[in-house]
Amino acid sequence: MVAKGRAAGGLCPDCGRFSDRVHDRYQRRLKDLPLAEQGFVIRLTVRRFICGAADCQRRTFAEPFSGLAAPHARFTKRLNRALERVGLALAGRAG
Template identity: 50%
Template sequence: MDALTASPLCPAPLELQLDGIHFAAPELVVTATARQHVVACPGCGHASTRVHSRYRRTLADLPWHGLRVHLEIQVRRFFCDVSDCRRQIFTERLPKTAALYARRTARAASALEVIGLALGGRAGARLAEALGLAGAPAEILSVLSAVHAATDEGTDGHGDRARAGPRVLGVDDWAWRKGQRYGTILVDLERHHVVDLLPDRELNTLVA
């Protein structure tokens, strides 16, 4: 499979070695193995080569010719041998492939972000479904809220862009915690950015 290692099917060839592709109706499954020989401990930064265990991580990826694609990666846990490090065992990071704990690849998250900023949660989810991108409304809003949190760091939490006032506003319900507390997410559908995350679903809060 070496000839396929640099294939577009593998999101980050430096991090992953492509092992195979098979069709498991209705989707395409791409299997890959993390390939770095030496990884840095996230606690202390020291290099480790001592493998503790392996497990399989599944990520939704970009569709291929309209087919949904899942990436199944064999990922490793490593020992950190630095005696005073608080992480005795750690999971290897694959930053170019996907964020830690993410359920989709970074490039699939970017695609959902673009769709969500153009259409909002519900309409965005319908387009994503039609394109073969796995993305329920709540997942699209989750991607948008992560982007909003990242771009709002260092400001007063509302950002200068919000004050200019959007003309076309997307309003969606948003679960702060899965199934527990609901808020509202506001997306400027013309300028394509998240305006704000509101703490509840009350009309008065939205009007304010």
């Protein structure tokens, strides 16, 4: 599946100011729960925005997808929860 953000811009995590100036884009590959017994991968296009505030230390920041996955994560939150449940149910033995 191919996906991208629809927001007009984002808030700088340091200063909190809104920015819609796109600096760059990059791809993330997120594994999700299987669909019809097939592996499911989301190819997510993430934008990097420029923080235009002169007094802000951060120059660029990535578009947040906190509802889908944690920053730098390779799995979606849904898959991560399923893996945690398997690990807890089997008390750490191989699933």
